[in-house]
Amino acid sequence: QQQVKQSPQSLIVQKGGISIINCAYENTAFDYFPWYQQFPGKGPALLIAIRPDVSEKKEGRFTISFNKSAKQFSLHIMDSQPGDSATYFCAASMTSGTYKYIFGTGTRLKVLA
Amino acid sequence: EPEVTQTPSHQVTQMGQEVILRCVPISNHLYFYWYRQILGQKVEFLVSFYNNEISEKSEIFDDQFSVERPDGSNFTLKIRSTKLEDSAMYFCASSPEWGKETQYFGPGTRLLVL
Numbered sequence: 001q002q003q004v005k006q007s008p009q010s011l012i013v014q015k016g017g018i019s020i021i022n023c024a025y026e027n028t029a030f031d032y033f034p035w036y037q038q039f040p041g042k043g044p045a046l047l048i049a050i051r052p053d054v055s056e057k058k059e060g061r062f063t064i065s066f067n068k069s070a071k072q073f074s075l076h077i078m079d080s081q082p083g084d085s086a087t088y089f090c091a092a093s094m095t096s097g098t099y100k101y102i103f104g105t106g107t108r109l110k111v112l113a
Numbered sequence: 114e115p116e117v118t119q120t121p122s123h124q125v126t127q128m129g130q131e132v133i134l135r136c137v138p139i140s141n142h143l144y145f146y147w148y149r150q151i152l153g154q155k156v157e158f159l160v161s162f163y164n165n166e167i168s169e170k171s172e173i174f175d176d177q178f179s180v181e182r183p184d185g186s187n188f189t190l191k192i193r194s195t196k197l198e199d200s201a202m203y204f205c206a207s208s209p210e211w212g213k214e215t216q217y218f219g220p221g222t223r224l225l226v227l
Contacts, residue, residue: 032214043117043204043218044156089156095214098169099144103156 002027004092006104013111019077021107023090026071030092034101035064035075038087047088048075080111115139117219119205125225129194134222136188136205144213145188146206147180149173150221156204162188195226 005024013019023033031052036044050057050064050073057064063076077084087108091101118137126132138145147159160170162180170178179191188207192199202223206216 034215036218041220043220045218046215049215093214098161098163099208099213099216100146100158100161100169100171101148101156101216102158103148105155 002102004090004102004104006090006107008107009105010108011110013080013109015080015082015111015113017080017111019080019084019109019111020074021088021090021109022072022074023092023104024070024072025092025102027092027094028071029094029096030102032093032095032099033064033066033073034091034093035062036089036091036103038089038106044089077109080109082111082113085109085111117205117207117217119203119219119222121222122220123223123225125227126195128197128226132192132195132224134190134192134203134205134224136190136207136219137186138188138205138207139209139217140186141209142207142217143210144208144216145180145182146208146216147190148204148206148218149201150204151201159190159203192224195224197226200224200226 034049035047037047038044061078066073087106090104120135145162150156160174161168177193202221204221205219208216
């Protein structure tokens with residue numbers, strides 16, 4: 001119930017391509033879904049986040065698509081760049097609770113130059 | 114831009130020893146968290162702290178763990194008697210009253226228990 005499943009585990013994309021990372025959750029009480037980017041040796045940094053009252057949110061080259069009925073959400077990175085090479089984590093939290101994050105297992109993205 | 118800081122960046126300790134990991138959350142943030150990430154695995158919630166008390170803790174956060182906000186700026190995680198399986202990266206995070214759903218993470222402390 002508390003799990004967030006993330007796929008793929010790793011992803012290789014050509015420069016300029018689209019990177020797509022998917023997450024699924026079970027607990028319908030989750031109502032805040034952030035994506036974090038983590039570079040080696042660094043802490044996770046917030047990339048973009050969405051609430052279930054919208055189906056899509058776009059910030060620059062990053063877009064979250066949200067499917068409430070399927071309990072799935074995905075991150076799309078358009079025009080992927082080598083500098084995007086990092087590990088991406090999706091997360092979910094309940095804003096009615098303590099706001100703790102349940103993280104997905106992470107996706108290691110490598111963008112080839 | 115304000116950021117969460119953590120010290121030390123690396124800590125090596127012997128099994129059974131006590132360690133204290135320190136965090137300075139972003140000023141005026143009121144919600145504080147500790148997470149850990151075992152090498153190659155996902156980030157896991159340990160504990161949340163608000164209004165000078167624990168608001169939630171995970172199954173991982175047993176009696177060997179404690180948290181404290183000793184002076185209004187630092188937020189510490191103490192592991193009383195470290196085990197080999199405590200080896201991990203420990204992240205502190207904080208969030209403001211307004212926009213509390215967004216957590217800001219520190220760079221982490223890599224703990225190695227020998």
